[in-house]
Amino acid sequence: MAAAFHGHLGPWLALGLRAGTYARRHLLDDPFRLEAVVRCPGRRPFTCFIDGVQFGSGCTLGKGNISHRPARRVSVTFSAPGRPILRLAVAPALARSLAAPMGSHDAVSQLGRSVFRRPLRDLFRVG
Numbered sequence: 001m002a003a004a005f006h007g008h009l010g011p012w013l014a015l016g017l018r019a020g021t022y023a024r025r026h027l028l029d030d031p032f033r034l035e036a037v038v039r040c041p042g043r044r045p046f047t048c049f050i051d052g053v054q055f056g057s058g059c060t061l062g063k064g065n066i067s068h069r070p071a072r073r074v075s076v077t078f079s080a081p082g083r084p085i086l087r088l089a090v091a092p093a094l095a096r097s098l099a100a101p102m103g104s105h106d107a108v109s110q111l112g113r114s115v116f117r118r119p120l121r122d123l124f125r126v127g
Contacts, residue, residue: 016052
């Protein structure tokens with residue numbers, strides 16, 4: 001469903017989806033009280049991460065509880081009233097490997113599925 005929302009399945013969408021679902025499971029499962037600040041370059045493919053965060057967390061532009069801040073590295077910070085702040089930073093080596101052109105639509109989709117299935121500890125630094 002996230003791929004239908006975004007338009008295709010790719011690794012940056014998968015990363016954002018994993019981050020958002022992790023926040024809902026480990027911080028707060030209420031998309032009206034959860035807030036997200038995404039930091040990433042303001043261009044594709046990095047901005048695909050934002051759509052994944054929106055879909056996975058329920059934080060949306062329409063509700064005004066997600067924002068984007070241009071940055072060199074990709075991360076997201078989640079907050080909720082009365083809860084500790086949760087920050088997920090994409091592992092630098094993984095980010096570098098995903099920044100290069102990826103080839104065909106099928107190759108991008110296959111890589112997205114692969115990223116989605118990896119353990120969270122291989123994807124993010126959690127802090």
